[in-house]
Amino acid sequence: MKKMLFIFLISLSSFTCAQNNNDKFISVAFWNLENLFDAKDDTQKNDEEFLPDGLKQWNDERLDRKFYNLARVIRSMNDGNGPDIFGVCEVEHKYLLDSLISKHLFDKNYISESPESPDERGIQTGIIFRADKFKLLETYTDAVKLEGNIKTRLILGVKLLYKNSETFYVFVNHWPSRRGGESESEIRRIKAAQTLRKRIEQVFNNDKYAKIIIMGDFNDEPINNSILSHLKAKPIICDSAEMIEKINSRVDNSDLFNLAYHSYSLGEGSYKHQDNWNMLDQIIVSRELIIGKKVRYQCNSFQVYKPEFMITKTGKYQGTPFPTYGGNRYLGGYSDHFPVIAKIILE
Incomplete structure (x- = not known):
């Protein structure tokens, strides 16, 4: 009995520490x-590929398996607690995110936001966040206007209030692909970068x-023109007090x-194309989250x-991610x- 009580106390102590x-x-x-699609035909979208009689032979059974895998x-992220803020792309509609939450993440107190996209295939961006930690104050949807009236995914933004104390602006992106060639399609990603930067400037003005x-x-890497020159997101290696000092001495609060x-500089990537790893998936933050005293990015997280x-x-x-389809x-997969x-520290 004593031994059992001891184990229980240790477990309880560990649980409290984790919390x-x-x-x-x-x-x-x-x-x-x-490609998180449902198996129903939407006549307003080009979703024929992901239907039971389509090329992918997509059906409810495969969707359930996909939900389970996702x-x-x-669940394995954040030491088994799941992320607090989770951005996604390539989801057909909000109902799928809500279904994922209700079926498999029901204990996480998640809610989702994913406005309808003008994209011809119907895929859109979305965000999932912890309702016990965040309150949704505002939603922004910015359409990227491309040449030839090509329709692409919205840039989704949310203004979140953390426990009635700190306000965060979170933007989720899925920029135009490199289909047709990287340089030929670059102008589309530059348009997306300019659209996002315009919204960011509005936030900084307030x-x-x-x-x-x-x-x-972003379908581009950290040193590509769209991110470096148009979004104005600077490379950072977070490894010294000197780096913080350098950023602190800059006058421009609108730095990203x-x-x-x-x-990326170490040769890592989130997606492998042919034999090359590409860092297409990125997280970018404002200056305040680098130098802030109360709330800041945890270096190298x-x-x-x-x-x-x-x-x-x-x-x-x-060595690559195991996909749903080859x-x-x-x-x-x-x-x-x-x-x-990444992690944001709260002092």
Whole structure:
């Protein structure tokens, strides 16, 4: 009996510590979910590929398996607690995020936001966040106007109030792909960067110390023109007090800093194309989240999240994320992208 009581006390103590530690930071994550479609035909969308009689032979059974797999990865984040703020892309509509939450993440107190997208396939961006920690104050939806009236995903923004104390602006992106060639399609991603930057400037005009978190699948890397020159997200290697001092001495509060740059500089990536790793999925923050005293990015907490169970173990694609499909062949995996994660410290 004494032994059992001792074990219980140790467990209770560990649980309390975990809860206390969890209140000391905000866990942020982003993941491209790789075509999270339902199996019903939407006559307003080009979703024929993901129907029972379509090329992918998509059905409710495969959707349930996809839900299970996604939830397994999400639950494993943040030491088994799941992320507090979770941006996603490649989801057909909000109902799918709500279904994922109600079926597999019902104990996490999550709610979702995912406005309808003008994208011809109907895929859109979305955000999931903890309702016990955050209150949704405002939603922003910015359409990217491309040449030839090409329709692409909305840039989704939310203004969140954390426990009636701190306000965060979070923007979720899925920029136009590199289809047709990287340089040929670059102008589309530049348009997306300019659209987002315009919104960011509006936020800074209202609050020059705004705490901004930008995340997404940008289909460009940290040193590409769209991110570096048009979004104005600077590379950062968060490794010294000297770096903080340098940023502190700058006058421009509207600076943005790319947390993914360090991993990118080490040759890491979130998506593998042919034989090359690409850091397409990134998290970018405002200056206040780098130098802030009460609320700030935890140095070097950005990482490409690779739980062992979602990595392809053998063959040509060894080391890559285990996807749902290989071409049109159903594999029953997770996604063709790894998620990216970071932590914000709360003093």
